[in-house]
Amino acid sequence: MNTDPVATHPDLQLITLDVNGERYDVVTEPRRTLVDVLRHELRLTGTHVGCEHGICGACTVLVDERPVRACLMFAAQAEGARIRTVESLADSDNRLSDLQRAFSEHHALQCGFCTPGFLMLAEGFLGERPEASKEEIREVVAANLCRCTGYQTIVEAIEACATARRGACVTPCIPDSPADKEH
Amino acid sequence: MSNTPLAEGKLVGKAVRRREDPRLLAGRGRFVDDVALPGMLHAQFVRSTVAHAELASMDVSAVREVPGVVAVFTAEDLELADIVAQLGRPLSEFVPTAMPVLARDKVRYVGEPIAIVVARDAYAAEDGLEAAKVSYATLPPVMSEEAAFADGAPLVHAEAAHNTLVDVSLFATEGIDRIFEAAPCVVEVDTRTGRQNALPLETRGAVAHWDDREEQLVLHTCTQIPHQVRTVASRCLRLDERAVRVVVPDMGGGFGQKCVVGREEIAAAAAALRLRRPVKWIEDRKDALSASFLAREQHYRARAAFDAEGGILALDTDVVCDMGAYSCYPFTAGIEPLMASAEMPGVYKLPAYRVRGRAVTTNKAPTGPYRGVSRPQYVMVMERLFERAARELGLDPVEIRRRNVITDFPYTGVNNITYDPGSYLESLNLCERLVKDEGWYEKQAAAAAEGRHIGIGYSCFSERTGYGSAAFAQRKMKVVPGFDISEVRMDTSGAVTFTTGTMNHGQSHETTMAQIVADELALDIAKVRLHQGDTDRITYGFGTFASRSITIGGSAVRLAAAKLGDKLRAIAASRWGVGPDEVELTEGAARRRNTQDVLPYQEIADIAYLQAHLLPKDIEPGLSVTATFDVFNDGTFSNATHACVVELHAGTGQVEILRYVCVEDCGVAINPQVVEGQCRGGIAQGIAGALFEQVTYDAQGEPSATGFMDYKVPTAHEIPDVLIHHLETPCAFTETGAKGAGEGGTIGAPAAVLNAVNDALRPTGVELDHTPITPETVHRALNGAPSLELSS
Amino acid sequence: MKPAPFQYHRARDVDGASRLLAELGDDAKVIAGGQSLVAMMNYRLARPRHLVDIGGLRELDRMHRDAEGGLRVGALTTHHTVESDPAGVLGAGFEVLRKTMTWIGHLPIRTRGTVGGSMAHGDATAEWCLLAVTLGAEFVARGPRGERVIPAGDFFLGYYTTALDPDEILVEIVFPRPAPHAALTEFAERRGDFALVAAAVDLDVEDGEVRGGRVALGGVASAAVRVPEAERVLTAGGSFEACASAAAEAVEPPADASGSTHYRKELVRTLIRRACEEAVSR
Structure with missing residues (x-):
């Protein structure tokens, strides 16, 4: 068959995906990236597209509980894996998770465009390394780009959430250095 | 109504949780790429x-x-x-x-x-x-x-x-x-x-x-x-x-x-x-x-x-x-x-x-x-000139600034601009003190003794915010932005919808402007909702830029809310047969002063819409009012001093930021957490310009960057935590006392970083004046390259 | 930034994949983790008409020690698996691998990117390629003509070019002996970026004395290279400083927008010294 990109109608493919615990069947071109299928076929638009070359991290989702770039993966490659997006974080009554609440409390988002990516990055990371130190968290936060916050409050929010989850602290808002919170 | 202080114990001045957050955190925001229409x-x-x-x-x-x-x-x-x-x-x-x-x-x-x-x-x-x-x-x-x-x-x-x-x-x-x-x-x-x-x-x-x-x-x-x-x-x-x-x-x-x-x-x-x-x-x-x-x-x-x-x-x-x-x-x-x-x-x-x-x-x-428009650059040039003069004259770089900053306000400058009161000297002094208190001068000396290169740099600046029509007209623009219009409307349930002609894109307008309205109307903020960004719903507006949203948009919002408050009082007063001055607004209701008589907004709205025959002749039915705001002088100036401490690594030329301190004054901070967010994000962008980001072109005009490999947006690894200290010199002519806060971080950071790098380079005799400063340039400066070849 | 059309083939076993590759010829490309390939396809810098996905071949996702104490890393082992070493097979002898992973991109790249994919991509600055050259790795490749073992010295042929035939699949990478005194370090303007220069050393230390070692660099040539001039300094008992200088003098890195030849040579000097100091202190 002629596969010239300009002259032929590309083949379609049935792709079955497990997203946030639901099964979806999609008939689409194999060249569709996972993020495009999530957003435009499944209409899960919480996952965003920022660069399509794997650097900004706005499209970060969990594949088998590990954070990955959904722009660097074809949807076809995700068959058989469990995918989780930002839409999975709040509970069935739309109550935000502790991680989401920590982001709000620490003003870790402004325009909110990068936020789903950071949330899923942190969700996957803390799931694997609940004991992570602030420096480890900072290194992981360096995986994604945010243009609004300067990152400090994102690191603080994730650390507060991790601390609270470990039960080492009753309130999740004690900053490292009180001086940093002077008004 | 002009500039009466906002009521104490209310929402303005508090870090109210953002109204925008729940939907953005849940992935239920609606961005333009989320819009899907049939066909x-x-x-x-x-x-x-x-x-x-x-x-x-x-x-x-x-x-x-x-x-x-x-x-x-x-x-x-x-x-x-x-x-x-x-x-x-x-x-x-x-x-x-x-x-x-x-x-x-x-x-x-x-x-x-x-x-x-x-x-x-x-x-x-x-x-x-x-x-x-x-x-x-x-x-x-x-x-x-x-x-x-x-x-x-x-x-x-x-x-x-x-x-x-x-x-x-x-x-x-x-x-x-x-x-x-x-x-x-x-x-x-x-x-x-x-x-x-x-x-x-x-x-x-x-x-x-x-x-x-x-x-x-x-x-x-x-x-x-x-x-x-x-x-x-x-x-x-x-x-x-x-x-x-x-x-x-x-x-x-x-x-x-x-x-x-x-x-x-x-x-x-x-x-x-x-x-x-x-x-x-x-x-x-x-x-x-x-x-x-x-x-x-x-x-x-x-x-x-x-x-x-x-x-x-x-x-x-x-x-x-x-x-x-x-x-x-x-x-x-x-x-x-x-x-x-x-x-x-x-x-x-x-x-x-x-x-x-x-x-x-x-x-x-x-x-x-x-963000900043020319100000990051000219502030950098001014601050370089002062640093250079301090070196020539053997003066301390902070001291030379102290001798020159404006201290008597209002001050009309050689550029025919009248500067409203700010805390130029106070911010400079406090910023220096914070750096000294953390021992950075001692650390610098100790590092130098070990052959390491630590530098401390300052930048001191103000930024005009709240440009009204008068200020932009001086630029001779054909489109003269300046005023803003707000409509505030109460429905029969007593809830409020209001509009702004400014346009949020991360600045938290849904929260901060609702804080203003809720305070003005003594209403639960949950009953107050902003509408923006729809030319059919918003009478007119000039959008968001030049740190104008809270100064001008926020003032229009407060004026309109006050106007609605007047109408609510007038209707209540007519029911009680007293003058409007006898009525105050409190906890979502009108109350006859010094009495237990209250009329909840819902009941007033009921009269205004559904029982309009009860209204006195001079009060029109409905609860919708509009107000405009403009600035008729040169605008209001926010100010700040930034300090940056860097270490230069001789082996790689890497510039590591060890500390960043910001003392800023944007007048009344409607929501201090939001102001801090603006500062931190702005500083990150300023650092990006000073050290990382640049698009260059080859001789044929091909741009250097088509991806983030080449356009190096800094990450959490490169951007330091920032210590922020607020001073508050309220603006006398905005309706809330607020000055703009959107751009200052970006304006001050390049100068502070550049001065810090040059301070660290002092023993080499090399001075760098171009941004971004690349590791290679720093490496050459530290390793004895002649200064004239250092143009980056 | 949407890829050109292609046909997607999912491999069920290595032999099937290699047969299909032989059939499809130049129009086909293997995809493993895809962390480099998909980005290039999104830019349409790569436009294979057929993509053969070997991601499902779980038998290639394993890492174990062999009887001789060597480490055998399946081609589909992710950087993150090496970093987290869930089975605890690395030990002190291969700690350098675990530590090196933190230089590769960022966590969400390391969870998908694979050791074999990185090797087969053959980027001149890639950490895995540099490790392979430094530690004398061997590459096990399987194709229609059977299985063969390619030594690291013969594997990397130049910019994004390896000794793999188009119908061969890289199945395993063998690090033949432990390297307790090895280290890799690098410099990039920004965390997670491709290195301007990456340096790795594997020192032979006896009774606390450095007797010799292997020295290699990434980012100074079209592929990762050993630097015999610097190794000779170590064998002769020279200082790390002298070793680093010899390396800097030996190479002639290409200049680009990120750095001149002179600057990269200076980075070589700094990084070799750092790598030596880190390696000896292990």
Whole structure:
């Protein structure tokens, strides 16, 4: 068959995906990236597209509980894996998770465009390394780009959430250095 | 009502949780790429692959044959009017140039849109681009200021001789040359700043469709200036303005790049009109980096005269701004040179000033505003001049600033601007104290003893915020932004809907403006809801830029809320048969003073709408009021001092930021957490410009960056935590006492970083004056390279 | 930034994949984690007409020690698996692998990117390629003509070019002996970026004395290279400083927008010294 990109109608493919615990069947071109299928076929638009070359991290989702770039993966490659997006974080009554609440409390988002990516990055990371130190968290936060916050409050929010989850602290808002919170 | 203090114990001044957060955190925000309409098509643009050429021929017939492609349109097909930005200045000062929606006869930069391809999806649209055949009769590209001014240089626009779009000399104090001749200390700097991308993480985009029922083009687009986009769309498409509705969904940042009208959104609208189907265009990152609106590339040649005690006597500046291929709408290519010329004296008591500001056109992607607009650059130049003078005169760099900052307000400067009260000296002193208290001077000395290179740098500046019509009129803009209108409406349930003509794109308007309204009406903030970003729902507005939203928009909001409060009191008073002064608003109700008589808003609203026969004759039915606000003086100045501590690593040239301190004063902080967020984010962008980000071009005009490998946006690893300390000098003429807070971080950071690097380099005798500072430059400076070769 | 059309083939076993590759010829490309390939396809810098996905071949996702104490890393082992070493097979002898992972991109790249994919991509600055050259790895490749073992010295042929035939699949990478005194370090302007220069050393330390070692660099040539001039300094008992200088003098890195030849040579000097100091202190 002629596969010239300009002259032929590309083949379609049935792709079955497990997203946030639901099964979806999609008939689409194999060249569709996972993020495009999530957003435009499944209409899960919480996952965003920022660069399509794997650097900004706005499209970060969990594949088998590990954070990955959904722009660097074809949807076809995700068959058989469990995918989780930002839409999975709040509970069935739309109550935000502790991680989401920590982001709000620490003003870790402004325009909110990068936020789903950071949330899923942190969700996957803390799931694997609940004991992570602030420096480890900072290194992981360096995986994604945010243009609004300067990152400090994102690191603080994730650390507060991790601390609270470990039960080492009753309130999740004690900053490292009180001086940093002077008004 | 003017400027009475907001009630104590209320929401203004508190870190109220953001109204925006729940939906954005849950992935339920609605950004422009989330808009999906039945039958929607997807557009991409055939773009120029050369920097400067006549369009010899264009054959798009093969594009139509590509599977999935529905249509392709060139300039000839669409017959759109050009986008033309104007200043009210003579041709000797400003040359207007046209920006066609799609290139017609000539292309002027790599990435310029030539044709729009519309297809069933974004993949097929991109397939279509590859089938377009464009042939160019190439012209020599103009790739630098020097090349643009050269005798016999090719002209980017035939009408702009010497490739000069703007040439203004706004100030020239008489006798300034004599001051320089007689001064005991004259210092100079020659500074270039890199071309940057404002880089909202959400790229530009639009979804356009024709609504037959409303006989309206509906344009969903992420813009900071919805009404100005409507104006341009209506002119280019030759529609009545009422037949265009611009709707702005959630916006993933803008920082100025979305504060100009883009050609692509107009072209997408034109395609939607032609096809009578919704058309979506989402800019990809490659195009956003190479073909969008850029900013910041400037060249200053400045000198300053000082007396023997370090008092500044005179400043003489020539600034050239490389505006690229086109003048942006509505600001024009004058935006950067006019800002620099008008405001450069900044926080200092400067007796004599001469400035020439020029905008040059080159074959690079056009420029628009970017957070700070010229101020990051001229503050850097001013702060370099002061550092250099301090070195020459043997003064402490903080001390020389202390001797020169404005302390008596209001102060009218040599630039004819009257500065309202600020805390210039206090912020400088406090910032220095914070650095000293943390022991950085001792750490610096200890490091030096070990052969390490730690440097401490300051920048001291103010930024004009809340430009009203008067201030922008001085720039002689044809579109004079300034006022804002707010409508506040109460419904029969006692809930409030209000509007602003400003346009949130991360600044938290839904929260901060609701705080103002809730306080003014003594109403639960949950019952207060902001509407913005819809030209059919908002009477008029100039959007969000120049840190104007809280100062001007917030003032209009408070005035309108107060007006509604007056009406609520008047209705309640009429029910009790007392004067309105006998009625106060408290806890969602009107209360007769010193009594237990209360009338909940719901009951007042019931009268206003459903029992209007109960209203006295002089009170109209309904609870909808409108108020406008403008600033009739020179505006209000926020101020700050930043300090940066860096260590330079000799082995790699890496600049590591060890500490960053910001003492800022934006008057009353409506929401201190939001203000801090603005500071931190702004500082991160300033550091990015000082150390990391730059778009360069090769001799043929090919841009260096089409991805984030080459355009190095810093991460959490590079950006330090910032210690912020607030001072509060309330503004006397905004309705809330607030000054703007959006840009200061970005303005102060490059100077503080550059000064810190130069402080660390002091033992080498090398001084760096250009940004971004690369590790290689620092490495060479630390390892004995001669200073004259250090231009980066 | 949407890829050109292609046909997607999911491999069920290595032999099937290699047969399909032989059938499809130059139009086909193997995809493993895809962390480099998909980005290039999104830019349409790569436009294979057929993509053969070997991601499902779980037998290639394992890492174990062999009887001789060597480490055998399946080609589909992710960087993140090496970093987290869930089975605890690395030990002190291969700690350098675990530590090196933190230089590769960022976590969400490391969770998908694979050791074999990185090797087969053959980027001149890639950490895995540099490790392979430094530690004398062997590459096990399988194709229609059977299985063969390629030594690291013969594997990397130049910019994005390896000794793999188009129909061969890289199945395993063998690090033949422990390297307790090895280290890799690098410099990039920004965290997670491709290195301007990356340096790795594997020192032979006896009784606390450095007797010799292997020295290699990434980012100074079209592929990762050993630097015999620097190794000779170590064998002769020279200082780390002298070793680093010898390396800096020996190479002639290409200049680009990120750095001149001179600057990269200076980075070589700094990084070799750092790597030596880190390696000896292990």
